[in-house]
Amino acid sequence: MVTLTLDRLSARYGRRRILSEITTPGFQGGQVVAVLGPNAAGKSTLFRRIFGLLDGGGTVRIKGATGERPVAYMPQDTGANAVLTVYESVLLARMQGRRLNVQADDLAEVDHALAELGIAHLGERDIGDLSGGQRQLVGAAQALVQNPEILLLDEPTSALDLHRQIHLLSILRRLARERGMLVIAALHDLGHALRFTDQAMVLENGQLVACGPTDEVVTPELLHRVYRVTARIESCSKGRPQLIVEEAV
């Protein structure tokens, strides 16, 4: 099973250091990991650094990967307006680095990714005609169709309605369990993080301030210190932790 370990990972934009020596225990395939933190904490930079788009010190250690391209990365939505259908844009993600000829199994993979995310009906639509939420699901399909062993998702639910947020996170958790895939997602909704993720890493000003099982990391003290809110965590009737935010401080 794949494992990902960050060892004193840093990143810079020019002379400005954005991430400082992030070290984590090994995250294992089958887990969902939340990357938490306020705005400008360095979450997107962390994804870009892990994916190899930024330079910096430290090491990203991946063990147990079997494919040539084990990591897929879904950046935050950029709202492109190319003359491509949804189907073509997902196929495009599948075919990068491959030959120009499309095989039947490539099309089957695209069908499958679209169906997984419940957007098969959008296949014929132009991507320029989609809503922000629909585009975000297409972005997730573009990442999934690559069959990654490690999936990096930068705020995958930011433009989704509540139903689709729950739907997408449920799918990701199921796929992680079924395929032994490691899913790492930046989330702003700590309630979702508590419910759908196994581990959490919390960033603040480019530094890792907490890392571990989500229910141990997300505490009223951390929320007060990092997010500057007073909050409490209670168990609902089904035994799930519920985050109740009282006020900003």
Add this chain to the structure above:
Amino acid sequence: MHAGTSPSPTEQGAPEGRDFYRALVVRRQLILAALTLALFLSLCVDLALGPARFGLGEVIAALFTPDNVSQQARVILWEIRMPVALMALVVGASLSVAGAQMQTILSNPLASPFTLGISAGAGFGAALALAFGVVIIPAAVDYVVPINAFVMAMVTAFFIHALSLRRGVTIETIVLLGIAMVFIFNALMALIQFFASQQAVSAVVFWTMGSLTKATWPKLWIALGVLAVVMPLLARHGWALTAMRLGDAKAESLGVKPRRLRLEVLVLVALLAAIAVAFVGTIGFIGLIGPHIARMLLGEDQRFFLPGAALCGALILSVGSVLSKVLIPGTVIPIGIITSLVGIPFFLFLVLSHKKASW
């Protein structure tokens, strides 16, 4: 994806996207075939027209069974008209492909060899030779003007290329640099015309209008050779170039290296445009119109868009060549004037009547 871990789309009763996609591919192949057929017809009409007129049947016979037509027809069609007619196709395809890829890598619908200053650079190089006999690289008389034009076009492209390597230079900056180059070369052209003799000014003005009449077989082979080399090099990046239209961030996330790809493609399209402009002068708007029509007909999957842009550009210039002969009987109007006069209204009609915005 791991089959069997969840229900397939068919099992869920969802429509099969692959059926739609296959139909889309067939439709695009038919469009490419139709464009090729239209191109062949336009080539035949172009060959048929001139001071000595031939029927279409005679032209087709001369093309496929040259021994069965008269010596006169064979000489006129093969030796005199064919290089010009084929040059229209090659130059049209080259300029259109150059424009298509500039628009793709710069994410700007107005990018073309014309708007990035490459054509203006070529014009300046040609004017230096025509007005003052300045020879940048010694060559046979026939090739002095094209070589000057080519060198200046490449210098312009590499200047833009070099500036684009500086830290903090964005796509918008590159486009603005191109526009600045256009203005600089226009000013230099005006300066040349100010100091040159009247006869030289006429030659410069005629060159900048763009004309296919100086096409010869050797020039055609050079232009065709460059196109034949560049097209596969661009096609090799087909998926990556298509991904570029999703934006740099998305392209990077799919494993594309936008900066490196942008520079490589810029050099290739500068070569295409420089060769085309060097041999026939400044023919504007093909690099703008050809790609837009191809995009409307075929979308932006480069596997169809790239050959589509080449065919559209070739067709437009071939039809332009026909019009340049028939609009005023007995006079061949410079092709650059035709492409501007006919192409731009047609382009505006297409853009305004098209329901969806491409950008």
